[in-house]
Amino acid sequence: MAPSFGRSISFPLSPSKQQQQARSRMAGGYHARSVSLPCRSHPILAHLHTHIRAVRAWAHESPATSPSSSGLAHLDALHAALADLLHLPEAQAALSAAASTTDRLLDAFLRLADAHGSFQESLLDLKRDVADALAAVRRRDASRLASALRSHRRAAKDMARLAAAAKDCKPSSRLGSSSAAEVEVAGLLAEAAAATASASAALFNTVAAMSASASAAACTCKRTAALVCLVSKKVAAEEEKEIMGLMERLEELEECIDDLETGTDKVFRSLVQTRVALLNVHTNIF
Secondary structure, rough: OOOOOOOOOOOOOOOOHHHHHHHHHHHHHHOOOOOOOOOOOOOHHHHHHHHHHHHHHHHHHHHHHHOHHHHHHHHHHHHHHHHHHOOOOOHHHHHHHHHHHOOOOHHHHHHHHHHHHHHHHHHHHHHHHHHHHHHHHHHHHHHHHHHHHHHHHHHHHHHHHHHHHHHOOOOOOOOOOOOOOHHHHHHHHHHHHHHHHHHHHHHHHHHHHHHHHHHHHHHHHHHHHHHHHHOOOOOHHHHHHHHHHHHHHHHHHHHHHHHHHHHHHHHHHHHHHHHHHHHHOOOOOO
C-alpha cells in the first residue's frame, strides 16, 4: 500500500523570506553534523561538559558536610558519557593519532580505578570496625571496644592516604595534542579525569574525617573513652551522655557507609570500563 502524504498549499515567498529560509537550511545542515569533531554543538560534548560541571560542583559543596551517594551517581553518569564519546569513530581516530596523550590518560584512569578499588576495601574494613565498636558499647565490652577503635583509627588513616593519592591522579595539563579534534577529545578526557580526581579526594577525605571524629569522640570521653565506665557498669549522667554521643557518631558513620556502598562499586566499574574503552582505542581494537 502506497504511503499517503498530507497536502499543503504554499504561497510564493518574498525575497527576504527566501533568504531567511536559505540561511535556516544552512544552519540546520551545520547542526545536523552530529559526529563531526571538534564541534561544541555536538550533543555528546555538551552532555560531557554538563556532567563535568556537576561533579565539580558536588566536589566543592556536598562532601564538605556529609558524603552522599548523589556524588557517586554524578561520577557514574560522567563515565557513562565518556563511554559514549569513546565509541565515536571520530573520537577514536583523534586519540589514535595522539599516542603519548593517550598513554597519560590511560595512566590517570588506571590510578583512579586503583584508588576507588582500595576505597571499597577500606570502606568494608571501616564498616566492620564500626559494627564492632557499636556492639562493644551496647554490651559494655571494654576490651572489644578498645580493639575496634584501634582498627577504626587505622582505617581512617588509610582513607586519608587514599585521598592524597586521588589528588595526584590528575593528568598533565600538557597533553601534546596537535589537531583540533585531538585537542577537543583529549582535553575533555583530561577534564573528566581531573574532576573525578577532585571529587574522589573530597569524598575520601570526608569519610576519613567522619571516622576520625568518631574515634576522637571515644578518646575524649572521660577516663579513656568511658572504658572504665563500661567495665564498672556504673555510669554517671555526664559519662552516659558522652557514651550516647559516641554511639550517635558511630551510627552516623555506619549510615554513611551503607549509603555509599552501592555507589562506590558502580563508580569503580565505570572507571574500569572507561580505561578499557580508552585502551581499545589506543591499540586499534575497535
